[in-house]
Amino acid sequence: MRLTPIASLTGTIMESTSRPRALLSVYDKSGIIEFAKGLDSLGFELVSTGGTARKLREAGLTVIGVSDVTGHPEIFDGRVKSLHPAIHGPLLCRLENESDAKGLVDLGYPMIEVVACNLYPFSDAAASEPPLNDLDLLEMVDIGGPTMVRASAKNHRNVIITCDPEDYPSVLEELQSGNVSLSKRRELALKAYEHTASYDTAIANELAGRWVGLPEDSDDTQEQTRRLPTTMTAAAHRMHTLRYGENSHQAAALYVDPTASEGETLVTALVEGGKAMSYNNYSDADATLRLCRSLSTDDWPETPHACVIVKHNNPCGASLGKTQLEAYEQALASDPESAFGSIICVNEPVTMEFAQALTPLFLEVLMAPAYEEGTKEVLMAKKNRRILTINSPNNRLSPLPRKTVRKPIEGGWLIQTEEAPVIDWEKAKVVTEIAPTDEQIASMKFAVRVCEQVKSNAIVMVQGLATVGIGPGQTSRVEAVKIAARRAGERGKGCVLASDAFFPFKDGIEQAAEAGASAIVHPGGSIRDQEVIDEANARGISMLFTGHRLFRH
Numbered sequence: 434m435r436l437t438p439i440a441s442l443t444g445t446i447m448e449s450t451s452r453p454r455a456l457l458s459v460y461d462k463s464g465i466i467e468f469a470k471g472l473d474s475l476g477f478e479l480v481s482t483g484g485t486a487r488k489l490r491e492a493g494l495t496v497i498g499v500s501d502v503t504g505h506p507e508i509f510d511g512r513v514k515s516l517h518p519a520i521h522g523p524l525l526c527r528l529e530n531e532s533d534a535k536g537l538v539d540l541g542y543p544m545i546e547v548v549a550c551n552l553y554p555f556s557d558a559a560a561s562e563p564p565l566n567d568l569d570l571l572e573m574v575d576i577g578g579p580t581m582v583r584a585s586a587k588n589h590r591n592v593i594i595t596c597d598p599e600d601y602p603s604v605l606e607e608l609q610s611g612n613v614s615l616s617k618r619r620e621l622a623l624k625a626y627e628h629t630a631s632y633d634t635a636i637a638n639e640l641a642g643r644w645v646g647l648p649e650d651s652d653d654t655q656e657q658t659r660r661l662p663t664t665m666t667a668a669a670h671r672m673h674t675l676r677y678g679e680n681s682h683q684a685a686a687l688y689v690d691p692t693a694s695e696g697e698t699l700v701t702a703l704v705e706g707g708k709a710m711s712y713n714n715y716s717d718a719d720a721t722l723r724l725c726r727s728l729s730t731d732d733w734p735e736t737p738h739a740c741v742i743v744k745h746n747n748p749c750g751a752s753l754g755k756t757q758l759e760a761y762e763q764a765l766a767s768d769p770e771s772a773f774g775s776i777i778c779v780n781e782p783v784t785m786e787f788a789q790a791l792t793p794l795f796l797e798v799l800m801a802p803a804y805e806e807g808t809k810e811v812l813m814a815k816k817n818r819r820i821l822t823i824n825s826p827n828n829r830l831s832p833l834p835r836k837t838v839r840k841p842i843e844g845g846w847l848i849q850t851e852e853a854p855v856i857d858w859e860k861a862k863v864v865t866e867i868a869p870t871d872e873q874i875a876s877m878k879f880a881v882r883v884c885e886q887v888k889s890n891a892i893v894m895v896q897g898l899a900t901v902g903i904g905p906g907q908t909s910r911v912e913a914v915k916i917a918a919r920r921a922g923e924r925g926k927g928c929v930l931a932s933d934a935f936f937p938f939k940d941g942i943e944q945a946a947e948a949g950a951s952a953i954v955h956p957g958g959s960i961r962d963q964e965v966i967d968e969a970n971a972r973g974i975s976m977l978f979t980g981h982r983l984f985r986h
């Protein structure tokens with residue numbers, strides 16, 4: 434059988450072979466033997482390289498080496514193997530173009546009609562321990578493979594390119610029918626370009642991190658600017674489609690970053706119990722996990738247990754406790770109404786007493802680094818609960834390195850560095866007549882860490898190391914104070930209040946005082962700072978300026 438129109442165009446079939454050729458050169462060898470056997474049974478002559486050729490020969494298949502096709506040995510320790518006109522001439526020959534077809538015959542190069550090629554996962558080399566030096570890492574950059582893939586995809590009307598082993602069966606099925614449809618060829622070509630794009634992105638991002646990256650905790654915006662890429666590159670593999678998007682009329686899918694460590698990130702976490710995670714579940718879980726990680730530091734050694742409760746992408750409760758149960762009870766008390774249908778994260782293995790305490794609560798998702806024996810059964814006794822395991826060193830969540838984050842807008846993207854607030858609390862300014870106590874400063878540090886993760890305008894009210902009222906995402910800062918105060922109720926008396934930005938008018942301080950705030954922390958920097966300070970003094974409130982705004986839109 435022959436699938437290409439070369440004979441009809443030239444009136445001549447190359448004398449060297451009457452069999453169509455398939456070129457097989459893959460890193461991921463799953464399914465390649467079955468695919469090769471299927472091609473062989475259809476009359477294809479198999480051409481292959483290196484490890485793929487060895488595997489096929491071991492399976493009893495007859496394979497022609499690339500060097501036999503090119504008539505040239507591999508050079509430079511295998512750096513150059515397939516970069517030769519005898520390979521790329523057939524891959525790029527436009528059989529519908531009579532001049533191309535005749536030229537291929539004149540050269541004596543048989544047409545290659547099927548290519549199976551996928552590339553070494555560069556991200557694996559970049560993540561190796563100990564890290565490879567630059568020279569060794571660059572040796573992992575494939576040149577011939579991507580060139581074969583791109584050439585085949587460019588000429589997809591004449592060359593069938595397969596990069597994904599899952600496509601082998603459907604390709605064989607269409608080959609057996611004698612015709613691979615143009616739509617199928619386009620589908621495969623698109624996947625091929627996505628494959629090489631992902632590969633190139635991994636290389637560019639890794640080298641940018643090595644050659645352009647700077648210390649993560651830099652507070653110098655000029656130095657941070659150097660970390661922003663000249664060209665925005667991104668690549669991710671679709672893990673699976675989701676039930677629907679943010680709303681039921683929207684489609685959605687979950688994608689995984691090729692650098693994500695298995696089991697250690699939200700996308701790669703083990704999911705158990707209940708129905709599949711939804712778009713909103715993942716979005717809210719991300720906000721929950723981010724805050725829980727930020728609270729899992731050594732700043733509070735006497736209260737190491739963190740619990741965070743999030744609803745609709747905003748924290749409704751967060752606490753640090755001497756025990757996991759204490760942290761949960763305090764976080765829940767912050768806003769028990771909003772906790773209905775929420776997502777919860779704790780930073781240490783789930784204990785039995787905590788699992789049992791969750792029994793009456795309608796809970797969408799629980800995340801933790803581990804689960805004590807028997808707790809999963811207790812947690813999943815309630816229908817549709819999902820539990821996620823976020824693998825972490827020593828079974829304790831820890832903050833992740835900060836990175837750049839991007840946001841799509843019409844016609845492009847915004848990219849910014851995502852930095853923790855670099856607040857030197859020794860240099861924070863006491864601006865009122867009354868200075869905050871050591872206990873209030875500890876509460877301020879906690880409140881600021883929570884406030885960083887609340888949508889702006891944001892107000893956080895805390896008692897000790899637990900939230901009692903949160904006012905998120907308001908167009909008016911005064912309104913945010915009112916919401917936080919309403920949720921705090923009587924527990925707002927004597928609280929510490931944090932704001933993500935300065936108070937532009939004294940009315941915010943008036944509302945805070947009526948809610949019972951005894952101390953306030955915010956960035957300062959308003960032209961009316963003195964008016965705000967005077968109001969705080971008149972109310973007997975201590976106030977601290979940090980100099981760091983914490984907007985999150």
